[in-house]
Amino acid sequence: MSTTLFWNCRGARKRCTGNYLRHLVGDNEVHFVGLVETKVETLDRAEVDKMIGTNWDFFHYPAIGKSGGILVLWRKDLIKFELRFADDQVVIGSITPPDGLSWAVAVVYGNKDYLRRRSIWQNIGTFCVAAEPVLVGGDFNCCLAQSKKKGGKRVTPTAGVVEMAEFMNCNDLHDLGFVGPQFTWCNNKDGNSQIWVRLDRILMNSEGLSKAPLAMVRHMGRIASDHAPLLFSLGAKVATAPERWVRFEDVWTTYPASWRIVWLNWRKTDTGSPADILNRKCHRTLRALYHWSRQRALNLNRRKTELERRIIELQNLDCTPGGLGQDLEEELRRCVGDLNDTLARLTIWWRQRAKVRWIEQGDANSHFFHLAASGRRRDNRVVLTLPNCDQPVTDQRTIWTLFRHSFGINGRIDRPASRGGLNSAMRGRSQLT
Structure with missing residues (x-):
C-alpha cells in the first residue's frame, strides 16, 4: 500500500x-x-x-x-x-x-x-x-x-x-x-x-x-x-537538503586569504579526547574554507574569459596613436598577472580531478587533463574482429546481432553496446567454455 x-x-x-x-x-x-x-x-x-x-x-x-x-x-x-x-x-x-x-x-x-x-x-x-x-x-x-x-x-x-x-x-x-x-x-x-x-x-x-x-x-x-x-x-519522506560531500581543494592553498581562515578556525578551543578534538578542528576548518570559496573565490573559467577579453581591449588600445596612460598600463600589467595566476589555478584544479599523480608539476596540458578527468565517464565503442573476416566490424547493431547469435541471447536490445557490458558477458562465456 x-x-x-x-x-x-x-x-x-x-x-x-x-x-x-x-x-x-x-x-x-x-x-x-x-x-x-x-x-x-x-x-x-x-x-x-x-x-x-x-x-x-x-x-x-x-x-x-x-x-x-x-x-x-x-x-x-x-x-x-x-x-x-x-x-x-x-x-x-x-x-x-x-x-x-x-x-x-x-x-x-x-x-x-x-x-x-x-x-x-x-x-x-x-x-x-x-x-x-x-x-x-x-x-x-x-x-x-x-x-x-x-x-x-x-x-x-x-x-x-x-x-x-x-x-x-x-x-x-x-x-x-x-x-x-x-x-x-x-x-x-x-x-x-x-x-x-x-x-x-x-x-x-x-x-x-x-x-x-x-x-x-x-x-x-x-x-x-x-x-x-x-x-x-508508509515511508517517512521528509524534505531535507541533499547531503553534500565537502572535499579539500588544492587550489585553495593559492589564495593567501585561506591561510588566515585555517589559522582562525584551528586555534579555537575544543574539549574531549585528542581524536575528537582533531576531528572537530578538521571538520570546522573544512566547512569554513568551503563557504569562503563559494563567496570569495570566483569561477575560474569565467574569470579567465573576462581577463582575456580585457587584456585584448587594452592591447588594442595600446596600438592607437594615443597609446595607454599610466593607469591603463598598470591595469594591463595587473590583468596579465591575474590571468597567469588564474591559468595556474585552473591547472591545479584539473590536475586534482584527473587523479594522475605522476604528472610533472610543470606540465600544463589542459587538453590532457580534460581527457583524463572525463575518461572514466565516457562509454567506449566496441570494435569486434570476426575470425573469418579481415576487416573489423564497428557497427553497433551488427556487433550486438552477432553477439546474440554467438552466445544464444534472445530478446531485443535497443541501447548501443558498452565496453563494460560486452566484456563482462564475454568473460562469463569464456568461463563456461
Whole structure:
C-alpha cells in the first residue's frame, strides 16, 4: 500500500475540489482516497472520471439530502479494494496491494452528536483483528484535548471525548502524529470568533506499526475546503537538503586569504579526547574554507574569459596613436598577472580531478587533463574482429546481432553496446567454455 489520502472535501462536485484532488494525487502518488461529506446523493462513472481520472474505481455511500456522504476511490490497476461494511458514518474495507499484504481501512465521518457516534466505535471494533494491520482515518468531529484547539470554548472531558479515548485503547489504535499545520479545521471567521481544531486524524494499530515503522501523516493546506487533507505514507519522506560531500581543494592553498581562515578556525578551543578534538578542528576548518570559496573565490573559467577579453581591449588600445596612460598600463600589467595566476589555478584544479599523480608539476596540458578527468565517464565503442573476416566490424547493431547469435541471447536490445557490458558477458562465456 502506497500513499493514502483522507479528506473532508465539503462537496465532491465542486470544481476546486477536483482540481485540488488531482494535484494531491499527482504530486504524492496516491493510490487510495477516502472523501467524506461529499454532499452528493448519486454519483456516476463519468463524474468520477472527470474528478480524478479513468484509472480509478469507486464506492459511494450517498448523502442524505445535502448532508454527509462518503466516497472511496482506489487505483484499480495497482490495488484491490474489498468492501466489508458501509453506513452513513464509516466505510470499512480491505486493501490488497501488489505485495499481497492486506490492510483493513476505515474511512470515518463522525456525527456531531456523540450518541450517534457510538455506532462508529462498535462497527470498527468488530473488524479490528490483532493479526491484521488496521488503518482508520477521516473526520471524527471530536477534539480530545485542549492543546488540539485554539479559540472558542474550552475542551472538557465530556462523554464523547471519553468514549473515543476508550475506543482507541480497547482496539489498540494509536495516533500517528503529523507533519504540517497543527489544526485541520477552521471556521474561517474573523477576530475573536475564529476557531481552529484538530478534528481529522489517522489511527493505526500495533500490527500496522510493526509492518510500517516509518509511517508518517502530513497535514496539507486548506485550499478547497475548511478541512485539511491528510496524507498517509508508509515511508517517512521528509524534505531535507541533499547531503553534500565537502572535499579539500588544492587550489585553495593559492589564495593567501585561506591561510588566515585555517589559522582562525584551528586555534579555537575544543574539549574531549585528542581524536575528537582533531576531528572537530578538521571538520570546522573544512566547512569554513568551503563557504569562503563559494563567496570569495570566483569561477575560474569565467574569470579567465573576462581577463582575456580585457587584456585584448587594452592591447588594442595600446596600438592607437594615443597609446595607454599610466593607469591603463598598470591595469594591463595587473590583468596579465591575474590571468597567469588564474591559468595556474585552473591547472591545479584539473590536475586534482584527473587523479594522475605522476604528472610533472610543470606540465600544463589542459587538453590532457580534460581527457583524463572525463575518461572514466565516457562509454567506449566496441570494435569486434570476426575470425573469418579481415576487416573489423564497428557497427553497433551488427556487433550486438552477432553477439546474440554467438552466445544464444534472445530478446531485443535497443541501447548501443558498452565496453563494460560486452566484456563482462564475454568473460562469463569464456568461463563456461
